[in-house]
Amino acid sequence: MSIKDGRRSSERRERRLGVSYAAPMGVWFTVFFIAPLVIIILYSFLKRGLYGGVEWEFSLTAYGQMFNPNFGKVLLRTIWISVVATAFCILLAIPTGYAMARSKHQTLLLFLIIIPFWTNSLIRIYAWISILSTEGFFNEILKSLGIIDEGLHLIYNHGSVILVLIYMYLPFAILPLFTTIDKFDFSLLDAARDLGATKFGAIRLVMLPNIRSGLLTAIVFTFIPIFGAYTVPLLVGGKDSTMIGNIIVDQVSKTRNWPLASAFSMILTLVSTVGVIWMMMSSRKEQAQKKNVTNQQKTEQNILDHHTTGGEA
Amino acid sequence: MLRNRIAQAMGGMGKRLKGVEVTAGHVTRSYGDFKALDDVSVRIEKGEFFSLLGPSGCGKTTLLRIIAGFDSPDSGTVLFDGKDVLPFPPEKRQSNTVFQTYALFPHLTVYENIAFPLRLKHVDKQEIDRKVREYVHLVQLDEHIDKKPNMLSGGQKQRVAIARALINEPSVLLLDEPLSALDAKLRQNLLIELDELHDKVGITFIYVTHDQSEALSVSDRIAVMNHGKVLQIGTPYEIYEAPATEFVAKFIGETNLYPCTVTSCERYNDEYMMTIDVPSLGRAIYVTDEEPMEIGRGLNFTVRPEKITITIEPPSKQKAGINTFHGIVEEPVYSGFQSKFYVQLDDVGTVVKVFKQHTNFMDDGPEIEWKDLVYVSWSADDGYLVKVIDE
Known part of the structure; x- marks a missing residue:
């Protein structure tokens, strides 16, 4: 009795301590x-x-004010820009993550991906301005090569917004994809090819379904910040490239309609919540599958018993 | 038991697939400075159960991967029935592989795993269903058909891998240490099943293993490899009884092996009786061989521990060519069906391994214990001269 009580009280104390730790x-x-x-x-x-x-x-x-056709246009634009930028990020990140996972210099490559974060994001956006602008680095090279006579308009449009968004958020897609691809058993690709799949078929039919969780994380981690981006469209976007983030900033600082700004930021919160719930639900599904693995030991024992007692009939 | 089921199923299905002859000619493959395969040539016959045996890093898996098409040699040829297969990717070769880690697709069920190659070939849906169920039944996994691989035991996974590799009806089945992840008892059973399966389907099996007892018990022929070279190709009997090199002698089974020099050689019936000087044993001993050796030649003498007799009384000397030594039992190891004795010889101090088979109580003789003084003896016929001394 006393031992039991002692244990119970220590358990209770543990629980209380847990609360204080958190x-x-x-x-x-x-x-x-x-x-x-x-x-x-x-x-x-x-x-x-x-x-x-x-x-x-x-x-x-x-x-009510949100149902203004002007805002609707911005919302639609935000959605399509975010979808396109996210899609490009993922499409670029899958082969990058694959190459990193198969490389011998993983640490170096990870390091290279992280290096840009040492520079402030505003400075990096300004760097893109100096690259893309009409008298910028890129146009100067084309001019000196004699390909063009006059600078191209590469900046202050939707394209430049998408390009810089991809640049800014690509690492957030690469890192989770690299982590899952690194854990992927590459002999499965050999097996798929052995069974008749082409190189691309093996990746599509075997690798992609098995790195689902990484794909999902990469999508959520890039789509959410891109959806709420405001510095990029502000600095490299044109007059008609504003996104929801810009509306919020305008409503807070210029128009001073704080309730409207709050309502718009509720959309952002909603989008991230849906993304996070989606992620959580699919990871829970995966966990439920893994739980079944514990049954495996039981099965193994059964098989062993079967073989030893069943004899060599 | 499963093998009867396989016999029935395969018989019922009339499944007798066609094997091919696989030839690797002067295959060389290097990774940087490391020579994984160094001028390797093997010819594997149609329908043969052929093993590539060697320690890890000997090149056996590299050779298998080259045959499967996952790797290409720097030079050399790989032929299936005389036809060059090197230009073809793995999906275009008539071979299928059972991988060491099974390589089952974790996101697919047993059914979908086995159906995978058929779905790639766009086989008719009903035909897929019929065939998959047939093969699932063949490997006795009917009740697990809708399970994902992570719910299966090691032995079940291995069977799925075999069914999946066979459903394409390949001409060569490549097995890359398929049993190494299983426990010993299960391994023994699956090995017998594999052998039975080979007899039924009749295709060429190429089996990679580092386990000499596995290779000896199922193979028609074995290629023993080390450091990227094939040291000997032969039947299990040849490899065990007449090892071509010092490495083969030591790697296959257990043995006593000592350097020696030939001191005399004369014809004796259809063999040659030789005396050889063995410094580790302290004197010259008798050994017979099918071919004569030149006097003064340095060789290795080997005698298997189970061929040595251990007695407390001196053995009666009626027969010529018996080599007898006296020593002390330094370490008796009882292991059920046999006992192992490590006997230290008088004067020279060399330790000789002796295995004594236990028979019935009456014939077993007096028990030999630690520190007993014993005689160890073997016939000249049971010794063997290993011609190649490893550098």
Whole structure:
């Protein structure tokens, strides 16, 4: 009895300690993540103040204002730019991750992918401006090669926005894909080819389904930040390349319609939530499958018994 | 048992596939400075169960991968029935492989794994279903047909891999250490099943293994490899009884092996009786061989431990050509059906390995224990001269 009680009380103490271990993280998240989120949700349902801020009066005006054809255009543009940029990121990241996983110099390659993060992202965007602009690096090279006489308009359009977005977020696609491809058993590709698949067929039929979780993470990790991007369209986009992020900035700082800004940021929150839930659900499915593996030992024992007692009939 | 099922199923199906002759000629393959294969030539006959045997890194898997088409040689030829297959990728060759780690597709069920090659060939759906069920039944996995590989045991996975490799009806089945991940008991059973399967389907099996007992028990012929070279090709009997090189003698089974010099050689019936000087044994001994050796030639003398008799009483000297030594038992090891003795010889101190088979109680003789003084003896016929001394 006493031993049992002792154990139970120590368990209880453990549990209490667990709470206190998690407390700093909990406080941090509450103050800097949940509280701001609640404020934004709240603001989106309030009336706008005349010079910024809000009036404490319930209102759905902000959500009504969102159904403006101009905003609709921006939302559609944000979606298609994000989809195209994400698709390119993934298409580039799969072969890159594959090559890295098969390389002998993995550490060096990982290092090379991380190096750009040492430079501030604004500076990197400005670097693209100096590369793409009409008198920029790229045009100067083409001119000196005699291919063109006059600088091409490579910047301040949708293309440049997509290009720079791909550049900015490609590492977020490469890293999760590299990690899953690295764990992938490459002998499966040999097996697929042995059984009649072409090189490309083996990758499509065997590798892609087995790196699903990495693909999913890569998609979510690139799509969400791209969807909320605002510096890239602001700096390398044209007059008509604004995205949702730019609307939010404008509504906060210029138009000073804080409830509308909050309502728009709710869209971003919604998109990320859906992405994260999708990721969680598919990882749970994978976990459920792995759980069955524990049954394997039982089966193995059965087989062994069968063979030893069944004899060499 | 499974092999009866296979016999029935294959018989019922009338499955007797056609094997091909596989020839590798002067195959060389290097990875940087490392020579994985160094001028390797083997000719594997139609329908043969052929093993490539050697320690890890000897080049056996490289040779298998070259035959399968996963790797290409730097020089040399690979022919199936005399036809050059090197220009063809793996999917265009009449060979299929059972991989060491099974390489089952984890996202597909047993059914889908086995159907995979047929679906690639766009075989009619009903035909796929019929054939897959046939092969699933063949490897006795009917009740596991809808399971994913991670729910199967090692032995079951291996059977899926075999069914998947056979469903394409290849002419050569390449097996890359298919049993190495299984425990000993299961391995023994699956080995017998594999042998039975080979007899039924009749195609050429090329079996890569580092386990000499596996190779000896199932192969028609074995190629023993080391450091990228084929040292000897022969039947299991030849390889065990007449090892061509020092390495083969040591790698296959256990043996006593000592350097020696030929001191005399004379004809004796249809053989040659020789005396050889063995420094490690302290004196000259008798040994017979089918061919004469020149006097003064340096060779290796080998005698298998199970061919040595161990007795407490001195053996009666009626027969000529018996070599007898006296020593002390330094380490008796009892292992059920046999006992192993490590006997240290008087004067020279060399340790001789002796295996004594246990028979019935009456014939077993007095028990030999630690520190017993014993006689070890063997006939000149049971010794063997290994001609090639490894550098």
